[in-house]
Amino acid sequence: MIQVKNLSVVFGNQTILSHVSFDVNHGEIAAIIGPNGSGKTTLIRAVLGLIPSDGEVLIDNEPPSHVRSHVGYVPQRFRFDPNFPITVREYLDLPKPHVHKHEHAHKLKEVGLEASILHKPLGSLSGGQLQRVLIAQATIHHPSLLILDEPSTGIDIVGEEQFYDLLKEQRDQHGTTVVLVSHDIAVISNVVDQVICVNKKLVCFGPPKQALTQEKLSELYGKTDTSLYFHHRHY
């Protein structure tokens, strides 16, 4: 599904990512982890072809720009003027209109929201509700690849569980490949098929149980006590 070979990103004199390579197969959930400033968001933006990079990125054997209509994307930050008058329903329809009303309601239910918010202004939603609406919009047309940058930000613990169930549902029912940036290693290690650990370069890659060794986590975060990363939550 995604093939990344020798991907490097340089801004001016600063190397943000150096020679990163990994593959994500169809229907897998992969998490990109790493400390703040390690290049996680840059990696996602390079995979999507939003920023210039060296190396090769292929999605379904095509350059990212050729397959964009099959990709759902939730960015890390969605800054908009909360006073801009647009309803949740209008926002959901922006990428591709003519979605039936019951599909809107079904999608909102999937992300844990009531259909009654369809007619509410987008700017009146709480941070957690807005994040769920962004995820609903990214998945409403069942993309073959879903990319999320720190998607559980602003969602509470119960909502987070529901959110990871949604990702599994996308994978199991629609065959969607999911790539997400996350800080919560304990949670993702029970949910994802692959982890991609980056800190300017690829530190580890593979199934969580094999890739997330104490040695690799120490290399990634520069600490030795790996219990700091695991919070004993299991989904």
Place this chain on the structure above:
Amino acid sequence: MDLFQFLQYPFMQRALIAGMFLGILLAGLGIFVTLRKMAFFGEGIAHASLAGIAIAILTGFSPLPVAIVWAILLALLIFILEQKTKLPIDTVIGIFFTSAMALGVILMNFTSGYQPELLSFLFGSILSVSVIDLWIIAILTILILTWLIASRRQLTFLSLSEEQAIVSGIPVRFQTAVLYVALSIATVLGVKILGIILVSALIIIPPAISRLHAKSFRAHMILAVLFSEIIIVFGLALSFFYDLPSGATIVLVGAFIFLISFIFSNK
């Protein structure tokens, strides 16, 4: 005083029809101008069109078509420079706006005698809309509105989140370039009635009033156009009956409606 007396004069009929076309066009585009926080664009293009008008007067061509071509070229240059340099758009517009206006002033220096065309372009005139101007305004308005209505969702999406719009397959660069060109054409068309100094008011004020009341994007578009038409019709009528400059009267009517809306709205 017969309220409809002013409609008996052909020049007033032309001004009113042109104004109603422009009201829809400027308000429709203005929604995206206010959303993208690029109110300076209309201001800049309007002032920069002075050089196009000066070129037309010096060469003996009709000012409106020359000013439109000039404004399209400027809009494309602003778009290219914005893409290439990554400078903020208001900085790029500021450079072009002042340079083109300065060029216009220098070129005007070479024209001799009284220039009624120039004055009507600076401050707007209801007497200045010819039958040919009216046709140009009508045809270009219909073309731009057709594109605007078809592209409204894409324009909203790319204005709210450019990266999400790119990933969803929207041709963001193309649509942005077309928006700049459409806005530059609409601004120059609006200069006929409102004048260089005041045309940008009709891009900003109706969407601003609409935002005080609208709770959905659909309502925002409808209300912006509705307020724009009310402002133009009342403004033109007042300017006729009290022999006031059309551009200034229209803008003051708009500002008055904004003030009343602001007082009675809860936003």
